Amino acid sequence: MGSFPRADWLRAARRALTDAPHEAFGYGGPRGRPELRAALADYLARARGVHADPDRIVVCSGFQHGLMLLAAALHARGARAVAVEPYGLDVYWRRLREAGLRTPALTLDERGTRTEDLDARGPGRPAAVYLTPAHQFPLGGALPPDRRAAAVDWARSSGGLVLEDDYDGEFRYDRQPVGALQGLDPERVVYAGTTSKSLAPGLRLGWLVLPRDLVADVLRAKGDADWACGALDQLTLAEFLTSGAYDRHVRAMRLRYRRRRDQLVAALADRAPEVRVSGIAAGLHAVLELPPGTERSVLRAAALHGLQLQGLDSYRHPDAPRRASGGPDGLVVGYATPTDSAWTGALDALCRVLP
Amino acid sequence: MGSFPRADWLRAARRALTDAPHEAFGYGGPRGRPELRAALADYLARARGVHADPDRIVVCSGFQHGLMLLAAALHARGARAVAVEPYGLDVYWRRLREAGLRTPALTLDERGTRTEDLDARGPGRPAAVYLTPAHQFPLGGALPPDRRAAAVDWARSSGGLVLEDDYDGEFRYDRQPVGALQGLDPERVVYAGTTSKSLAPGLRLGWLVLPRDLVADVLRAKGDADWACGALDQLTLAEFLTSGAYDRHVRAMRLRYRRRRDQLVAALADRAPEVRVSGIAAGLHAVLELPPGTERSVLRAAALHGLQLQGLDSYRHPDAPRRASGGPDGLVVGYATPTDSAWTGALDALCRVLP
Numbered sequence: 005m006g007s008f009p010r011a012d013w014l015r016a017a018r019r020a021l022t023d024a025p026h027e028a029f030g031y032g033g034p035r036g037r038p039e040l041r042a043a044l045a046d047y048l049a050r051a052r053g054v055h056a057d058p059d060r061i062v063v064c065s066g067f068q069h070g071l072m073l074l075a076a077a078l079h080a081r082g083a084r085a086v087a088v089e090p091y092g093l094d095v096y097w098r099r100l101r102e103a104g105l106r107t108p109a110l111t112l113d114e115r116g117t118r119t120e121d122l123d124a125r126g127p128g129r130p131a132a133v134y135l136t137p138a139h140q141f142p143l144g145g146a147l148p149p150d151r152r153a154a155a156v157d158w159a160r161s162s163g164g165l166v167l168e169d170d171y172d173g174e175f176r177y178d179r180q181p182v183g184a185l186q187g188l189d190p191e192r193v194v195y196a197g198t199t200s201k202s203l204a205p206g207l208r209l210g211w212l213v214l215p216r217d218l219v220a221d222v223l224r225a226k227g228d229a230d231w232a233c234g235a236l237d238q239l240t241l242a243e244f245l246t247s248g249a250y251d252r253h254v255r256a257m258r259l260r261y262r263r264r265r266d267q268l269v270a271a272l273a274d275r276a277p278e279v280r281v282s283g284i285a286a287g288l289h290a291v292l293e294l295p296p297g298t299e300r301s302v303l304r305a306a307a308l309h310g311l312q313l314q315g316l317d318s319y320r321h322p323d324a325p326r327r328a329s330g331g332p333d334g335l336v337v338g339y340a341t342p343t344d345s346a347w348t349g350a351l352d353a354l355c356r357v358l359p
Numbered sequence: 360m361g362s363f364p365r366a367d368w369l370r371a372a373r374r375a376l377t378d379a380p381h382e383a384f385g386y387g388g389p390r391g392r393p394e395l396r397a398a399l400a401d402y403l404a405r406a407r408g409v410h411a412d413p414d415r416i417v418v419c420s421g422f423q424h425g426l427m428l429l430a431a432a433l434h435a436r437g438a439r440a441v442a443v444e445p446y447g448l449d450v451y452w453r454r455l456r457e458a459g460l461r462t463p464a465l466t467l468d469e470r471g472t473r474t475e476d477l478d479a480r481g482p483g484r485p486a487a488v489y490l491t492p493a494h495q496f497p498l499g500g501a502l503p504p505d506r507r508a509a510a511v512d513w514a515r516s517s518g519g520l521v522l523e524d525d526y527d528g529e530f531r532y533d534r535q536p537v538g539a540l541q542g543l544d545p546e547r548v549v550y551a552g553t554t555s556k557s558l559a560p561g562l563r564l565g566w567l568v569l570p571r572d573l574v575a576d577v578l579r580a581k582g583d584a585d586w587a588c589g590a591l592d593q594l595t596l597a598e599f600l601t602s603g604a605y606d607r608h609v610r611a612m613r614l615r616y617r618r619r620r621d622q623l624v625a626a627l628a629d630r631a632p633e634v635r636v637s638g639i640a641a642g643l644h645a646v647l648e649l650p651p652g653t654e655r656s657v658l659r660a661a662a663l664h665g666l667q668l669q670g671l672d673s674y675r676h677p678d679a680p681r682r683a684s685g686g687p688d689g690l691v692v693g694y695a696t697p698t699d700s701a702w703t704g705a706l707d708a709l710c711r712v713l714p
Contacts, residue, residue, distance in 0.1 A: 068582070206387060
């Protein structure tokens with residue numbers, strides 16, 4: 005975020021403001037600006053393999069808003085549960101519960117979330133499953149191909165949906181990006197993306213790419229007018245995407261984050277060689293596995309050094325067993341947000357607090 | 360909206376983007392940007408007589424969002440009803456009902472909404488009353504001083520709240536602006552404003568000025584982060600306000616709308632002298648009183664001429680009696696939105712369809 009492309013964004017804003025049609029300043033429709041949906045359809049197909057024509061895109065103000073819309077639409081259709089990953093953000097589980105949906109957690113093994121355990125039958129059957137297939141948050145693995153297929157198979161046979169949260173899909177370092185799960189079956193997968201990792205959370209812009217038969221229900225949940233998303237930012241992002249500025253920015257950020265990741269890995273290898281780092285093939289954070297029972301004390305030490313770190317335990321779903329006997333504790337280290345000037349000091353402090 | 364100040368807005372955006380601190384690009388807090396709340400506090404005190412220190416301001420994405428936040432906060436406190444005006448926007452009544460609140464309507468006489476009928480006792484007592492004191496929507500009158508006082512007295516004696524929707528308070532033509540009701544008692548009145556009339560609905564920016572003891576509840580309803588309002592537009596509006604560009608724009612728009620109003624009144628006097636025009640001392644719309652029983656046929660004729668008009672009946676609350684015997688039908692004519700090129704033709708078409 006220290007690298008928000010202020011000059012390029014302003015250039016896009018100037019162009020967008022100049023070109024904006026009269027009606028763009030009025031109450032927008034709940035789908036979001038057509039210019040942005042067209043630009044996203046093109047970009048998402050190209051960069052993420054998403055089957056995304058503009059008619060099935062609904063603009064929202066970030067993932068949480070998209071999740072609330074989807075939860076309302078599912079609940080209105082009679083859904084009563086959405087399965088979730090055993091580690092994740094509890095604020096999302098809370099949003100689902102506030103919409104009247106239970107959030108049973110799948111289980112985990114060393115290959116990631118066990119989507120093959122999804123059950124197509126039974127009264128407690130969830131209506132959807134929430135997944136972070138490209139880069140599990142926070143553990144960091146990519147969902148293996150057989151488990152991607154299992155999730156889609158489950159959705160097909162049960163009439164359920166997969167909700168794919170592609171929060172950092174553009175940031176893969178070690179090989180070609182893992183394509184979006186949505187490409188496997190656009191009628192059974194909801195694809196969700198935002199600018200929060202690629203540009204800045206402060207923009208409050210995200211998008212849902214929906215199965216055709218879900219679009220009307222989500223628009224109904226959003227309401228008569230687009231009361232959530234400002235037209236000017238939408239138009240600016242559209243211009244930013246179509247001008248190529250977005251691709252350039254993502255490339256630059258990928259290099260920057262990759263460099264930070266490499267610095268993190270090198271510093272740890274040098275100063276804390278016992279600590280295993282995982283989840284680093286992609287994304288903006290790494291998981292540092294800690295000796296069992298040390299997570300809390302490391303977090304306390306980190307806080308004393310002014311480091312904002314989270315332990316894996318704070319992302320554990322109540323259904324999920326503690327990774328007790330033998331399973332390591334872990335530290336979630338985000339490396340995107342510090343400014344360049346803060347980064348070196350943060351890295352040094354991190355190495356100090358590790359056991 | 361044909362007059363959105365594109366160049367001035369862009370100038371403010373450049374300044375805002377240049378000056379924005381690093382953290383502005385991150386997840387914002389639910390109150391909204393401090394720069395914007397400070398600028399609004401100053402502006403609202405100066406222009407509308409609102410007692411508005413920044414700590415009691417919550418930024419939202421327009422009035423409807425603010426209403427939803429407030430409704431959720433009131434419901435969480437145990438409220439079960441909000442009294443409304445007998446004419447208004449049914450989408451607001453719907454939002455209140457969706458939050459679990461009944462929406463009983465007050466009654467109307469020739470002086471406006473009868474706030475003196477609010478009852479401080481009884482089990483059906485509303486927790487709040489929604490009012491448009493400066494310029495009743497859609498009828499167009501200002502709430503007389505004794506009825507402003509009655510609403511505040513009711514709130515004080517009942518522990519209730521007044522929700523003041525100041526949607527077009529800046530646009531008063533014939534005398535000094537009617538100050539905000541909130542100035543009478545900031546602890547019993549919620550003041551709500553937006554940029555939808557003064558700048559453009561497409562911005563999706565509004566604000567609530569709250570009694571101190573309601574701030575925490577509204578923030579809770581808004582959630583942990585500001586998932587609704589983009590930081591850049593907030594910073595740009597702050598700069599737009601503090602630089603004086605907002606005042607200049609409002610002055611220019613006031614002249615422009617006043618000229619349109621005068622053209623409307625002159626055209627009607629010339630070509631439809633029987634039609635009485637009301638609600639024209641302020642705002643962006645007028646009410647044309649029609650002979651009883653003609654509203655529907657005039658609306659049909661207007662639609663055939665491509666005019667987007669609403670009849671008064673479409674704003675009538677289910678509780679409110681039809682303005683039958685003797686009471687005229689009416690046409691609500693907005694004069695802000697047409698471009699200059701469309702305006703003359705629209706005015707001509709309007710005169711044609713009048714009886």
